[in-house]
Amino acid sequence: MASYLLKMPLSIRTTVLRQVGLPLYNTSHGYHEEEVKKTLQQFPGGSVDLQKDDSGIGILTLNNPSKMNAFSGVMMLQLLEKVIELENWTAGKGVIVRGAKNTFSSGSDLNAVKALATPEDGMALCMFMQNTLTRFTRLPLISVALVQGRALGGGAELTTACDFRLMTPESEIRFVHKEMGIIPSWGGASRLIEIIGSQAALQVLGGALKLDPTKALSIGMAGEILQSSDETKSVEEAQAWLAQFVNGPPEVIRALKKSVCSGKELYLEDALQNERDLLGTLWGGAAHLQAIARKGKFNKL
Template sequence: MAKSLLTTSLSARMKLLQTGVLLYNTSHGFHEEEVRKILEQFPGGSIDLQKKQNGIGILTLNNPSKMNAFSGVMMLQLLERVIELENWTEGKGLIVHGAKNTFCSGSDLNAVKALSTPENGVALSMFMQNTLTRLMRLPLISVALVQGWAMGGGAEFTTACDFRLMTAESVIRFVHKEMGIVPSWGGASRLVEIIGSRQALKVLSGTLKVDSQKAVNLGLADEVLQSSDEATALKEAEEWLEQFVSGPSEVTRGLKKSVCSGRELYLEEALQNERDVLGTLWGGPANLDAIAKREKHTK
């Protein structure tokens, strides 16, 4: 009986990493269609997606008149773009950035004011946690390109990406404490994983303005880009990402899946997932081609 329950638990946890699986559903009191109807009432801005032939997608938060703050419609569009990326089998990488030299200032305050009840707040939290977790689990290596400000929900969004690149004058700031709340899109939990609990507590409770150099020192950012020009910085970010997504897409995607399972599953589950991924690659075109080339890896 105990073994049966353990097997069921392992299976259920591994299913969470499958594409399109939600963290929350009606069993958790989450009713997505009801949330959608609420969010549709708050238009403005857009989430734009460009899928390039080199396998890198460019996701743009586009609401520059409000520092790319998320309107309700943008939250819905973000989910649509994530679903599109889940179905992009040729994809290898993703860059998330904001239009007009700023990343994102969080949620549009008009929507925040209108959704002031605890019930609405929790429903919105579940919706965005579902979406950003699906983005984080994409079999694409993702980079947040932070230009200008990444505040509140924008700061949380950066933590859903695998890496963060910043321009010299950019700032990440979790301002939730000053708004009388805590991060609710999964940002606090992910921040702990990225920089550790002690530093995360400092950043959150002090509402620290984390500039690019401090972010690198903390391990929150991976590199400071040379240019602050929007187009040039985006080009730099793409060149930086290309070093990690070169080669066959199925291998890059397999590596990302293996890392996701190692992060989120118990060891036994993660090892099983590695075996499953290997089974899709061993003896495949990329593997056979590499063996045939007999390249020396000590160069």
């Protein structure tokens, strides 16, 4: 639960959560986004690509295969741009995050890591990525990380920003931060606790454990192990898996995701109020009335 939300009066917190794109950090925290963007622009390489389908499912691809899809500075900037694009995609219902060439992501590009060596640099990068991934987690889209190959370090953290994780048979997730002399800084530790609990998270982080699909499934890290390791086939499997949860009108799926987000981040009173207000946008609407009409016909059979 975000600490800054808990410090706010009850009447304000729900409004804050509804504001799409609200960052965790701003100048009051000593965070200056435009300065961070200028710094990140100095580290080119790779791209983050977004394909939006008429079905309402988008595919977000990390594309830097020569470096195991590690995030360059430019890719971090592009990730924020794609998140903003998804925030404004009113027809969207779901998104799949994957890496190009059958591997997920090895985290941060070491060239950028070596150049950004001061504690101040690390804190600025931390705040930028936490802002971006928090906005991603709050998207009114059901999100899936398709883990093909390896998801290491920051790549492992990115998987925790998704609602679900699907793994191909030969893939792995590994939080290698301890071996790099740091801790997760993109929000991965906090989100990992939500997913698998504090004791299991401490084991995974403290042991820098390799989570193969079977282990990840057993501790609740993975939602399912896909049948194929083939890049194209596993994407198709992931699309079919996600389709079962986003079948329906966009306004209903998006409201469902918003209600779950508020339930995770807000006190019960605020979450209930948000649920009430979301219902008010749907009750008596086209999807609701059509469903009632269909149910009425079914009951007469």
